[in-house]
Amino acid sequence: MRYALALLVSALLLLNAGCKREHRVFDPGAAQASVAYAAPLDPVHPGGPSAPAAPYIPSARALSQYEQSAYAVGEGKRLYMAFNCVGCHQHGGGGIGPALMDAQWIYGSHPEQIYASIVEGRPNGMPSFAGKIAEYQVWELVAYVRSMSGQLPEDIAPSRSDEMPVVKAEQARPKEHPQDQQKDRKAQP
């Protein structure tokens, strides 16, 4: 009887530990809410030109909170559809734009490199989103883009799609090893 009670209590405690696995941050604060801006490298701007501002590419250290939050990655997935990334990159397989679920990264697979690619734009088609997306939303997109090639832990990456799934859920994708990161590793002594 005492054994059963102890088992019940520990089971309840375990349940309690499962609550509030992560805290959803809805209001990221004024600094993160200002639009991301960098000198555009592509003349294409969604919705027309943007208001000029001081170029600023934050370091990737700020983003760990987005790569560790399933909610933030889920929001990134929603924004990936909303801002029409899906129009060119499809659900990771690529088409008009390069594939995002493989190991090849033309402009780098590090979070701050992906951030720069989104904000600055890239030649031959990738629009510059400078001045159009809040900084924290760019980080959410970066986190989601990295989840597409299995860079994020299973409990963070999205587990299912709202629409008819055409590829495996991000959670179930094999972890690709980006070629640029392998080169980095080799270059180090």
Add this chain to the structure above:
Amino acid sequence: MMSLAAVPGFSGDQTSLNPVGPGAAHIEHTFALIFWITAVVYCIVMAVLVIGIWRRHHSLDTMPDPQPTSAESDQRAQRIVAVAIGVTIVLLFTMMISSFAASRAIATMNYEQALTIHVFGHEWWWEVQYPSDQAWKSVVTANEIHVPVGVTIRIHGTSRDVIHSFWAPNVQGKRDLLPGYDTDLMLKVDQPGRYRGQCAEYCGEQHAHMAFYIVAQSQDDFNHWLQGQQKSAPPPATPQTLHGQQVFLTHACVMCHTIRGTTAGSRVGPDLTHLASRSTIAAGMLPNNTANLAGWILNAQNIKPGCRMPPNALSGSDLQDLVAYLETLQ
């Protein structure tokens, strides 16, 4: 049938006890019938119970021995039980048939003559479209459904994300809006007025703040409103509103919102072409005025945590001009 709408607190713009259309009226009649039957039955049962307790109490005092049962009293008891069962069956059938009749009357409302309005549930607002044969005549608005009085309306609904439920209790019963599946709800409003509706299927953090209004008006007023909505947004007339438009088009607003007549054409958030003609913002949460609009743009997450509108760190002058521009969008 005695209506319950006369009871204070039971009348209002969001109650099924104050029906303003045939759909809600059928439901209200069924409810009132069931309410009165069950109220009377409850009173009778309670009265019999009280009398039984009271008589038993007295008989114990006066007669210590239990009364022997006779054949006559047995028969009498049997007859009473039989009549009670008969009445119960009749009442249950009355309620069932009334419910069937109401469902049937609602289900057989005339589809052919109906005005079709498309309603899309979003987390957490309502997109409303008035389709037309000609593209330029179709109207997109949000959270406010204008309908002509006395005309059958077909609400053709679906969801853009999770399951929502369309419910304006004064007008009609509920209908779920399902992702990837279309549903129809027929309704008709007989009295002009503003009726509040709400999402009736839990859909996430801000489910409680997902309201809409049905604005019932005469056919002439409705046509006038529809023609106004078909127009593109007027070009800004003053330097302030011109700057406000520039702020809109060069900042994050343009990523999600449409203002017809400008380069803003995204369909993620509500269409703002005639924002100033709507009486509320944030899906019926706040009155549409300067202060609320400015607060909403600056940090919607403070007002409606979890909603899709990001905070916007705009300078004071940019914000003022933007709100001034948005308020010209009649």
